Amino acid sequence: MTRNLQYGRGLVWLRNDLRLRDNTALYRAAVSCGAVAAVFIACPKTWKSHDDGDPVVNFRLACLRELQESLAGRRIPLYFLEVASFDEVPSALQQIVRKLQIDAVFANAEYPFNEQRRDSAARAALQEAGVPIEYSTDRTLVPPGAVRTGSGDAYKVFTPFKRAFVSQCGATDFSPLPPPRQFDGDKGWPQWLQIAGAHNLVQTIPDTVRGYRALPQKDGKIFGWMPGEKAGARRLREFGEIIDGYEDERDFPAIDATSRLSPYLNCGAVSIRQCAQLALGLNEGRWVGGSEGISCWLGELIWREFYTHLLVAFPRLCKHQPFKPETDRVPWSGDELAFRRWCQGKTGVPIVDAAMRQLLETGWMHNRLRMVVASFLSKNLLIDWRWGERHFMNHLIDADFAANNGGWQWAASTGTDAVPYFRVFNPYSQSKKFDPRGEFIRRFVPELHELNDKEIHCPDSAADYPAPICDVAQSRKHAIEVYAALK
Ligand SMILES: Cc1cc2nc3c(=O)[nH]c(=O)nc-3n(C[C@H](O)[C@H](O)[C@H](O)COP(=O)(O)OP(=O)(O)OC[C@H]3O[C@@H](n4cnc5c(N)ncnc54)[C@H](O)[C@@H]3O)c2cc1C
Structure with missing residues (x-):
């Protein structure tokens, strides 16, 4: 098949979107580039300053390891780099694109204040290197800011936000995207690269990073949670079998009635569209009405959306300040x-x-x-x-x-x-x-x-x-x- 590709070599910059399937940045890179590599840049000093703890960091690295295998199956190498903080990311990316001769970078947008600042600085640094970067909406169903009041303001209250979300976006097709295609063999990607002022760019994912403890794993599980996209997909499938009882049972902590998908959603091993698609598919496409269990669960997905939209509309929330x-x-x-x-x-x-x-x-x-x-x-x-x-x-x-x-x-x-x-x-x-x-x-x-x-x-x-x-x-x-x- 002849492909009309926009770029020669693309780089996917992975963050909290650690999955092969329905990953917008990865999908965009795969449909527009002749060869694709991925990179994950750990920033443990910034993670510490954001209070990320050992559990979330261990889970993230474990998901990344599984993703590396899945990507290798498609001939997409995954590189790992450790720097101290977000401040060092733009220069590191500049060096990476130069050394790997990258024509375009693809990433999924992140919304907290420091992440947005990092991403603007990365865009400027890449521009200097003559390489465009494309940020996609992927963490939320619609981009923060897309749902607004009649006078164009951000919603501050959940119920009207939900009503507007359902009326404005309820008919949107949230079908998941296909995984990236299989690329041809050796594209001359090096095994490792030296990056000035940082560790080497390597193709091995470490057990931990500076300042974090590697937690013991039992049968591959961390605190009893099996990391990775496959485990997340299994959990979503299994939850689909009990979702009808969600509203009645979700408040009883002794019952396993909620999805327990939050660790997967947060590091991106499961996508929000996959969740919406499963629930909507079981509820004849309805966000409200139909099965009470399902519409109640869809409401929780909208709460997740609401809180992310709030961060963007009110950046003071990211500065340890109360809303009131x-x-x-x-x-x-x-x-x-x-x-x-x-x-x-x-x-x-x-x-x-x-x-x-x-x-x-x-x-x-x-x-x-x-x-x-x-x-x-x-x-x-x-x-x-x-x-x-x-x-x-x-x-x-x-x-x-x-x-x-x-x-x-x-x-x-x-x-x-x-x-x-x-x-x-x-x-x-x-x-x-x-x-x-x-x-x-x-x-x-x-x-x-x-x-x-x-x-x-x-x-x-x-x-x-x-x-x-x-x-x-x-x-x-x-x-x-x-x-x-x-x-
Ligand atoms: C004080 C406090 C702190 C919280 N901290 C976090 C946190 O750090 N990370 C986190 O993901 N959730 C947090 N939540 C929200 C909620 O408790 C968890 O999302 C939920 O318990 C995760 O379990 P589940 O996946 O089985 O959820 P389910 O009930 O199956 O819900 C499905 C998904 O909807 C989203 N969701 C559900 N409830 C909420 C909510 N109230 N706000 C935003 N999203 C929601 C989550 O992504 C969740 O995985 C917090 C809630 C409170 C009150």
């Missing part, structure tokens, strides 16, 4: 000991402790419990939500700045469309309602194993288990007064 500036006047307690007890799952409030231990042991926490523990920290303990946001980033295997910041600002009532300040989750009622038989608590707080289904939510006393760190009713009242005084 007045909430910066909350007199946070600064109690480091209480914070440590919260982090370790030793607050004496069983559902909070079970959740915090789930995070430490599995790198993941159930959504209902993320809300409960975030409310407990920011309201009952009156500890700055940013401390909790940071702990989550450090420990979650699905750590994602947009969703995490959005979730924390929602729970702490500092965000746009947040929970009203006077609504404070009662951890004991949440526990009784969503873990009625204490199954989840028993799984993660073995000290309470012997207690009956009633006592387990609020034990009077149990060996080796601390008394509650605070009086939930009193601290709730205090938090409401503090927030009310901000007005």
Whole structure:
């Protein structure tokens, strides 16, 4: 077949889009170039400054290893380079394109403030080298900013955003893109290259990068999570079999009723279009209506979209600032000991402790419990939500700045469309309602194993288990007064 190709040699710059299938940048490179290579540039110093922890970095590198094999099958070499920070990326890319004689670079857009700044600097550096770079929409269903109010502003509230998203984009074809074609044999790609001021560009993916611990793997799994595109695709397929029950069961942490796709979505081993396509395919193409389970899950995908759109519309969210500036006047307690007890799952409030231990042991926490523990920290303990946001980033295997910041600002009532300040989750009622038989608590707080289904939510006393760190009713009242005084 003769191809009318625009470029000779293309480079795909991979970031959090670690998959072969339905990868817009990879697809664009494959249809427009005669030969394609890929590169991943690790920036551990910047990752640290963004609070990326060992779980997310280990998972990312493991997904990258699997992707390298898949790409090799298509004769696309994947190079790896470690520099310290985003600042060094533009010059590194300049050297790479010169040495590999690249005609065009392809990448999928990323939206947090520092990522956007890095990408503009990369564009300028590549321009200097005479090489164009094309950024594609891939992380979200539609580009941030595409859904706007009648007067052209960004939406600040979820429900109207969702309504507008469905009416403006509901009929859009989100069909996944095919994987890149198979390229011909040897295109003279070198095994490695020297890059000034950085490590060598190599074709081996290391177990870890500077400042990060290589976590032990068991049967290829990290914290029980099998990395990679194939595992992500399997999980999506399996979730399709239980998606109808999502709305009814998603709030019960002892039940495996949610998709658990977040680690895959965040490093890009699964694409958002693949998720939308599966759900829409099962729901006769409908975003709302049809199966309640499916439309509820599609709503969660729109929440993900909403939080990413917010980052772009309000860059101050990326600068440790609350959406509502007045909430910066909350007199946070600064109690480091209480914070440590919260982090370790030793607050004496069983559902909070079970959740915090789930995070430490599995790198993941159930959504209902993320809300409960975030409310407990920011309201009952009156500890700055940013401390909790940071702990989550450090420990979650699905750590994602947009969703995490959005979730924390929602729970702490500092965000746009947040929970009203006077609504404070009662951890004991949440526990009784969503873990009625204490199954989840028993799984993660073995000290309470012997207690009956009633006592387990609020034990009077149990060996080796601390008394509650605070009086939930009193601290709730205090938090409401503090927030009310901000007005
Ligand atoms: C305080 C707090 C912190 C959070 N931190 C993160 C985080 O770092 N990374 C992260 O991916 N999610 C975060 N979330 C959102 C949500 O808890 C997780 O996305 C969800 O628990 C992941 O499990 P799942 O894949 O089984 O989700 P499902 O219920 O199956 O949902 C499917 C997908 O929709 C998206 N999604 C679901 N709920 C939300 C939401 N509220 N906001 C944005 N996207 C959502 C996720 O991509 C998720 O994988 C946070 C929520 C809160 C309250």
